Amino acid sequence: MKWKELEEEPCSMARTIGVIGDRWTLLILRECFLRTRRFEGFQSALGITRHLLAERLKKLVRQGILRRIPYQEAPKRHEYILTQKGLDLYPIMMALVHWGDTHMVDERGRPLLHQHRKCGKDFDPVIVCSECGEPLLAKEVHTHPGPGAQSLRTIAAPDKPKAKPRRSAA
Amino acid sequence: MKWKELEEEPCSMARTIGVIGDRWTLLILRECFLRTRRFEGFQSALGITRHLLAERLKKLVRQGILRRIPYQEAPKRHEYILTQKGLDLYPIMMALVHWGDTHMVDERGRPLLHQHRKCGKDFDPVIVCSECGEPLLAKEVHTHPGPGAQSLRTIAAPDKPKAKPRRSAA
DNA sequence: CTTCTATAGTTCTAAAATCGAACTGTCAAA
DNA sequence: TTTGACAGTTCGATTTTAGAACTATAGAAG
CATH class of the missing domain: 1.10.10.10 (Winged helix-like DNA-binding domain superfamily/Winged helix DNA-binding domain)
Incomplete structure (x- = not known):
């Protein structure tokens, strides 16, 4: 690819x-x-x-x-x-930082803190559902094809992507 | 590096x-x-x-x-x-997908929709402040050094990286 | 018993990307 | 006239990645 x-x-x-x-x-x-x-x-x-x-x-x-x-x-x-x-792209950046803050800090703690001007507090970014406002968990999300879907791949996980012969048997 | x-x-x-x-x-x-x-x-x-x-x-x-x-x-x-x-890593993945959904779809629309089982609706991920729950905007976030800071680089935005305007910089 | 298939790798060479350092060009200041 | 800051470009050497074939194990097929 x-x-x-x-x-x-x-x-x-x-x-x-x-x-x-x-x-x-x-x-x-x-x-x-x-x-x-x-x-x-x-x-x-x-x-x-x-x-x-x-x-x-x-x-x-x-x-x-x-x-x-x-x-x-x-x-x-x-x-x-x-x-x-x-x-x-900001949400992507924040998500990257937050994962690092959670899983990659050493004993000294976070290198950088983020303060929300609106409320004045140091915060973590939280991902919520645009419809109900609840925090999102991977397990609670179901994916299904949208209008732009076209290939069977990448839409949803096919349980077994057909294997094809890798070598010429001659 | x-x-x-x-x-x-x-x-x-x-x-x-x-x-x-x-x-x-x-x-x-x-x-x-x-x-x-x-x-x-x-x-x-x-x-x-x-x-x-x-x-x-x-x-x-x-x-x-x-x-x-x-x-x-x-x-x-x-x-x-x-x-x-x-x-x-789920929030990172969702943030990547959402940016693509917003800026990279063709006329056919989104290839994949996400449904939140909790509320049953197709949703977009939204990043909010963990403290006040308001959606986050890059402009409203101020960064400052945390306990793990050590290098002057990457801690906070140096207002102008050693770029002294040698001329009238518009 | 031999061959085929499925799965999960490893090995090898060629091609592509990246590194590191030097070089180009413009203009201001010394 | 030389130096320094800035924004690149060029080029040979090194590192990664691509692409294809090879190895290994075991069940099923013939």
Whole structure:
């Protein structure tokens, strides 16, 4: 499977992974949410090679997740800022952080706390059902094909995905 | 930066990315949540090379995200099932799916719908504050160093990463 | 008894991605 | 005139991944 195919699969998760599902892209996005905007800022914060950084930024711009905006003429310079589409990645970022906070902290505790301005408290993100507001548990969710379904794969778990001969028997 | 270093960074997101932040691992986890449990199941569903699949499964087991459980003696066979730590990845998976549903669907609509057994309705996942229950917006969240902070990097947003405006920066 | 099939890997080579370091170009300041 | 900051680009070396074949075990088929 190639990256391009991923984005065309009838699976929203696969498509998302096709866009942001690699180490550097995710880390670049972390920096974006931490308000880094410029090439040098990303590079020195992450230690990514300049080559890859340039490539990843281009891809994020192509995907409409970042916008490249001039901040000075003279030597033309641009900064990269999140579009709405990019800001919408926030729940993904929070979910990643929260899992790390829960399962990957050492004895010192969390490196970073999040305070909700609305209520003033440090919080954890909680996922709830948009319809009833109850917290979601994997076990209580049932998936079924939607209008965009097309392949039998990825819609629901087929109990046994037919095996095919791997070698020519001749 | 190497993979191993990532897991030691004082940043929960980096650590999480170090564990699950690559294309195949994420797709394998998708399959896990769709109830795939066996080597052949993953391989044929994803088209991943057997070599990589074996490696990724080993890593997920090492990380305590999957457990390798024998389901038959005779030729010894195992299946891979999510531990609690693995199940806790559910919010990340849902967040990925939801972003794809919002920004990556084609005219046909969503490939997969999620029904909440508790209320019976198809839903979207919503992230709320654990303290006040209000939906979270990136703009309303302030980050500050926690007990596990140690490096100045990644703790909090440096307002401008050593970018001193040398000119009138618009 | 031999062959086929199913399952879960391992091994090998070629191709692709990433790393690391140097190089390009613009303009301001020293 | 030289240096420094910034935003890239280029290129050879290294690491990962792809793709296909090979190994191993055991039941069923013939």
